Amino acid sequence: MNPQRAAWLFLAPALLVLGVFFLLPVIAALVLSLTDYDLYALANIHNLRFVALQNYWALLQRPLFWSALGHTVYFVAVGVPLSMGASLGAALLLNSPLAKCKPFFRTALFAPVVTTVVATAVIWRYLFNTKYGWMNYALNALGIHPVDWLGDPHWAMPTIILFAVWKNFGYNMIIFLAGLQAIPLDLYEAARIDGASSWRQFRHITWPMLGPTLLMVGILTVSGYFQLFAEPYVMTEGGPLQSTTSVLYLMYDEGFKWWNLGSASAVAFLLFIIMFAVTVLMLKLSRRGEHPDGAPA
Template sequence: MNPNRAAWLFVTPALAVIGVFFLLPVLAAFALSLTDFDLYALADRDNLRFVGLGNYLDLLRTPMFWQSLGNTFYFVLVGVPLSIAVSLAAALLLDSKLARFKGFFRTALFAPVVTTIVAVAVIWRYFFHTRYGLVNYTLDLVGIPPIDWLGSADWSMPTIILFAVWKNFGYNMIILLAGLQAIPHDLYEAARIDGASFWKQLRHITLPMLKPTMLLVAIITTSGYFQLFAEPYVMTRGGPLQSTTSVLYFMFEEGFKWWNLGRASAVAFLLFALILGVTALMLRLGRRGEQA
């Protein structure tokens, strides 16, 4: 049998599954975004009209869409660097000779990643309860007045960012830990002989050698954080004052609360274009950094 034909024979089932369960739904959603498909069209297809780019232009004139986009950018710009910094710090600690019981700590720090996000978000909501929460109880012990963590427009998004960082940093930690273990130890031995401190080793050896891994972690984290939904849905319902309404939460309300499925599909593709653009920009900046 021809090797090329055999190769296509083996990959055809996988391509068929991808086409049926991914490509076709994406094409159907894009077609839906070009119509005014809503609850009336769902009941009677005669009410369905082709509007072209009307949904996209209408979204760009909707203040709530821009507010949700701003909230999402706030979440990404603060949460991504914080998550990477915490992940790198944990990976450095686990890779150091000072860490004992490394296996236990790796499992414990990775455990939040595999927990059910809805269940954990409910627990965190009680932790940050204004009257009965453990956080405000601890603050009261040191004389700090209670803070309305999830009911204040100023504190709700930072609280969700803190929860998201705690929930997701273990995944990046494992990737960064693998990158750290791939760095030749001879470089550190030579640096110690030359009298380099820990911070100089981190700046001149660890971080430069981790650039490809850091780029991968940054892209994965950024694309994931742009898809913020479960945290505000469970903890704040997009409030207060829409301060935690993300683009995905806005899409959810458009599609399943107001049944504007055409507009909701348009939101999804605008978010896809945004993530694609940010990812391409990060890849270009990463290549420039490697060439420099």
């Protein structure tokens, strides 16, 4: 058999699955975003009308969309650096030769990642409850007045960011740990012989060698944080005063609360365009930070 034909034969099952469960839904969603598919069209397909880009134009004129986008950008801008910083710090501690019981701590720090988001979010709702939450008990013991963590528009999003960082940093920690263990130890030995301090070793060896890992983790974390939904859905239901309504939460409301499926599909593709633009920007910035030979600056 021709090797090229055999390769396509082996790839056919995977391509079929991707086509049916990924490509076709994406195409269907794109078509829906160009129509006024709503509850009336769901009852009778003859009520469906082609509206071209009207859904996108209407969304760009809605203050709620820009408000949800602002909340999402705020969540990404604050949450991503905190998550990556916590992940890198934990990985550095676990990679240190002074660390003890490494398997236990790796498991303990990674456990929140594999725990159900809804279950952990419910627990955090009780921890940050205004009346009987443990966080306010601790503040009261310090003589600080209780804070309405999930009921105050100024504190709701920071609380959700804190929860998301705790929930997700273990995944990036494992990736950073693998990157740290791939750095040759000879580089550190040579640096110590030359009298380099721990900070100089981190700055001139660890950080540049982790460049590709940092880029990958950054792209994955930004993409995941732009898809904020489960946390506000369980903890605040988009409130208070819509201060935690994200773009994905708006899409959920449009599609499954008001049954404006055409508008919901348009929200999804606008979010995709934003995420794609941010990813391209991150790739360009990372290339600017490289020398012509490809090594990190």
